[in-house]
Amino acid sequence: MQQPTRSFSDKLFLVLKGIAMGTANKVPGVSGGVVAYVAGFYEEFIYSFQRLNLNAVKLLLSGKFKSFFEYVNGRFLSLIILGEVLSYFTVSKGFDILIKNYPILVWAAFFGMILGSVYYISRDYDAWTRKNIMILTLGTAIGIATSLLDPATDNANLFFVFFCGMVSISGMTLPGLSGSFILILLGNYVLLLVDSINAFFDTMVAVAQWDFSWWNDPAHMELMTILGVFLLGSLAGLITLSHLLGWTFKHYRNETNAMIIGFITGSLGVVWPWKKEIFSTNEAGELLRDAKGNEILENYSRYWPDFTTGHTWIAIGLVIIGFLIVYLIDTYGQQANPT
Incomplete structure (x- = not known):
């Protein structure tokens, strides 16, 4: 694949797309791969990895x-990854607050x-055999089927954490399969995307204040180790899946796109707005909480909305607005890359 020449505005949009992708990856039920697919940089993303x-x-x-930087399409990857990193400490934290206070509207x-x-x-797909x-x-x-599975319990075994990293990265590489939701099903969402990320953030704040007391905190260091193993698993999964998807796109492009459209369609069941959160409890029926005191999400119970309420x-x-946002993205993509 020939690497395109990009203007400053193109680079800025790539960072913004990375932010959108990172935010989507963190939200249970939403796939960052959908952002890449709809925004038109999915194949370059797979090619780069x-x-x-x-x-x-x-x-x-x-x-x-x-030469390494040019070989791996480093300019493109660095902008996308920059956006993803920024999202984890900015926009995605805002979405955490919004989902907690206005879940139905956000979903x-x-x-x-x-x-x-x-x-x-689907409109642009023309191989309906x-x-x-x-x-x-x-x-x-x-x-x-993914949305109907019962979640497992948390597991801090490092081999399992590595496996979680490999599997959860599907949210970036396979549009429609949410990596965050898969982590919920595997029982490790809170451990890997809440506790470990918070531990890393606290470490960065402490280092900025020249405070290294966390080094002697076994619980903190365990979370940092878990995060490191999870990231290694994610990298291994990303490289493995990108090679597999690159091969399928080369040899079975129409079939691969059909499968991806199916994944995205099936994910509508996961992001159905009208649902109640089911939190984990112990044998006595008491709510379980993570290290920060937050209730641990186990799954969702879906229901039909009441059309007599203004809410x-x-x-x-907001469903219509969400649809229009994709329309604007699609329109921009058509103008920027006319066929």
């Missing part, structure tokens, strides 16, 4: 850093965005 191979390692070990906006994604992706329809149906079924109609309005 494909380049993290043995040749890249040889360039890095031989000290040819500029309604996400539902509209994913609904719009399904429409616009019987086989591809069956593949789409399978992808949809997998997405729906429901506000949520429906």
Whole structure:
């Protein structure tokens, strides 16, 4: 794939897309891969991580850093990753607050965005053969089945944490499969995306204040170790899946796109706005809480909305707004990259 020349505004938009992708990856039920797919940089994203191979390692070990940077499409990856890192400490924290206080309204906006994604992706797909329809149906079924699974309990075993990293990265590489929701099903969402991230953030704040007392805190160091292993697993999964997806796009492009559309369609069940949170409890029926005192999310109980309330109609309005946001993204993409 030829690496495109980008203007300053293009680079800025890539950072913003990275922020959107990072925010989506953190929200249970929403896939950052959908952002990449709809925003038009999904294949370049997969291609770039494909380049993290043995040749890249040889360039890095031989000290040819500029050649390594160009080989892995470093300008593109650095902008996307910058946006993702920024999102974890800015926008995504704001979404945590919004989801806690206005869950139905936030989920309604996400539902509209994913609904719009399904429409616009399907509209541009022109390979509706019987086989591809069956593949789409399978992808949809997998997405729906994911939302119906019962979650496991938390597990801090480092081998399992590494596995969680490999599996959860699907939210970036497979549009429609939420990495955060998969972590909920595996029982490690709070451990890996709340406690460990908070521990890392606290460490950075302490270092900035020249405070290294955390080094002698076994519980804190355990969380930092868990985060490190999780990130290694995520990197391994990202490279592995990107190579697999790159191969399928090369040899089975239409079938791969049909499966992705199915995954995204199936994810609508996960982000259905009208649902109640089910929190983990012990055998005595008491709520379990994480290290920060927050209740631990276990799953959702979905229900049909009450159309006699104004709140429901506000949520429906946000579904429409979410749909229109995707329309604007699609329109921008068509203007920036006319066919």
